Amino acid sequence: MEAGPPGSSRPAEPGPCLSGQRGADHTASASPQSVAGTELGRHPQAVAAVLPAGGCGERMGVPTPKQFCPILERPLISYTLQALERVCWIKDIVVAVTGENMEVMKSIIQKYQHKRISLVKAGVTRHRSIFNGLKALAEDQINSKLSKPEVVIIHDAVRPFVEEGVLLKVVTAAKEHGCSDYDLEFGTECLQLALKYCCTKAKLVEGSPDLWKVTYKRDLYAAESIIKERISQEICVVMDTEEDNKHVGHLLEEVLKSELNHVKVTSEALGHAGRHLLQIILDQCYNFVCVNVTTSDFQETQKLLSMLEESNLCILYPVVVVSVHFLDFKLVPPSQKMENLMQIREFAKEVKERNILLYGLLICYSQDDQKLQESLRQGAIIIASLIKERNCGLIGQLLIA
Ligand SMILES: Nc1ccn([C@@H]2O[C@H](COP(=O)(O)OP(=O)(O)OP(=O)(O)O)[C@@H](O)[C@H]2O)c(=O)n1
Ligand SMILES: O=P(O)(O)OC[C@@H](O)[C@@H](O)[C@@H](O)CO
CATH class of the missing domain: 3.90.550.10 (Spore Coat Polysaccharide Biosynthesis Protein SpsA; Chain A)
Incomplete structure (x- = not known):
């Protein structure tokens, strides 16, 4: 120059x-x-x-x-x-x-x-x-x-x-x-x-x-x-409820913070017509972890995807969305849950057109605290790697932690 x-x-x-x-x-x-x-x-x-x-x-x-x-x-x-x-x-x-x-x-x-x-x-x-x-x-x-x-x-x-x-x-x-x-x-x-x-x-x-x-x-x-490194410095965890501090999404947020200590991890609820979340999108956060617990399988993820699609965020960089679902494998056989979750492949194909990379993550929700922590840690490692790699070949896949 x-x-x-x-x-x-x-x-x-x-x-x-x-x-x-x-x-x-x-x-x-x-x-x-x-x-x-x-x-x-x-x-x-x-x-x-x-x-x-x-x-x-x-x-x-x-x-x-x-x-x-x-x-x-x-x-x-x-x-x-x-x-x-x-x-x-x-x-x-x-x-x-x-x-x-x-x-x-x-x-x-x-x-x-x-x-x-x-x-x-x-x-x-x-x-x-x-x-x-x-x-x-x-x-x-x-x-x-x-x-x-x-x-x-x-x-x-x-x-x-x-x-x-x-x-x-x-x-x-x-x-x-x-x-x-x-x-x-x-x-x-x-x-x-x-x-x-x-x-x-x-x-x-x-x-x-x-x-x-x-x-x-x-x-x-x-x-x-x-x-990739520049756009991976911030993750927003989107919760499907506002009040509950014991929400498993907050546990995941804590684990993400300790596993990825160089990354800024924030959390936001989709309530209030998503006003705060909209601000995070405007501030150019390119990574979202959407936790679906209290609502039906993809309800929150779909709301988030619509907000992202309406914003201009995806024009310049691919945005990663990880749709997280919890399941106690002892109470419900994974096969039962899988059937619904397989829809993610179609959603992922659709939103890829708009430069959004959608992945699914099923985390084993155990009543045993230690086992739950281990699953959350495994989940955080998977999320970190999806965000870091931005692999188009894995979109629509349901990964299990
Ligand atoms: N006739 C040319 C040759 C080069 N450039 C530009 O000058 C910049 C730096 O040059 P260089 O790295 O040498 O690019 P190239 O000539 O494309 O590469 P190479 O020498 O390997 O062919 C590049 O942005 C290149 O596009 C240009 O505008 N007009
Ligand atoms: O050494 P290269 O041929 O790769 O590049 C030379 C020049 O294009 C480049 O260094 C200019 O920016 C400086 O004048």
Whole structure:
């Protein structure tokens, strides 16, 4: 990622920050540095980004260019766009794609509801693709919806984990710094190009370890693991009753808390028309454990699924729902219960279309405290693994603890 001015060597005067956009995704870029209140807040507009996305990904060794390779069924470039567009002071994002991938790119923008994106034709080299993006930003076209920026961030479309803090550092450096021997020594290609041919002053700023580029196939697996980890940090246990503290769902919640001590476990009842739960959904919790005890088999789970389907939560990431059912195997033979629970396969197939991964979990409810604890612990381990793996092949399966 580099910052440079489009056809001008004036220092940056970046735009105001309206940080904390509604619905902005916290998992995309969990930057601890909020830009609000920094110097960016004092200046009008002026930052744009150019994303070169016109390569063919030869080193990846697959037919699909790597920027369009799916991670959790969503193209890699969509994660990069998400990371950039949640930075409110970047006014325009110009993406350079090849003519043959223009329609693919348009459909990605539409499907994942990306905003502030313009497309230009890529060139035969990365630098030419960037140049085309810069030209679009520099042009004086009457109908152009692009505002002329004073600083342009150049960011590879295949670096999905860029954070607001590092973007801010780059933009500030573009504004403030000159060029040093150190920068020359450790310059990247773009930087060297700028130094050799432009009168632009340049500064190399330190990035974060997450800024690596997806280059080889193994990088796709690494990116997928990082994304899965980010969306697995919170679990909401949904109870089918509000008052009962001895509810077995609370016991499960306690066990989940002790088994998964790095994960935030909260609980919520579906009462009050699910208002609190709705807030949890809006706050982007991607994992739900729905405990069905006092109501009939899938009543609560179905209510939760409807709420999730109505929300926009599932557009960007697959949401995991584990429908938990308790059964005293000594009193009721599992086969009897199974018959009803088998419906889960149909539900799971339906909601998969909406990016919800539904799993079933039958926990042995023993009158013996020790045995019950053991089943709950086993249940918690299964839940943890379903959430961590997000395995589509296991949807609709009824697992037994
Ligand atoms: N003619 C090109 C070549 C590359 N890029 C983009 O530049 C970024 C970084 O380049 P690189 O990792 O080298 O991508 P590829 O050229 O696709 O990969 P490879 O070198 O393995 O073919 C990528 O987002 C890539 O799409 C581009 O916009 N136009
Ligand atoms: O070394 P690679 O060819 O993988 O990538 C080189 C460049 O595309 C990349 O590092 C730019 O982001 C910096 O100018």
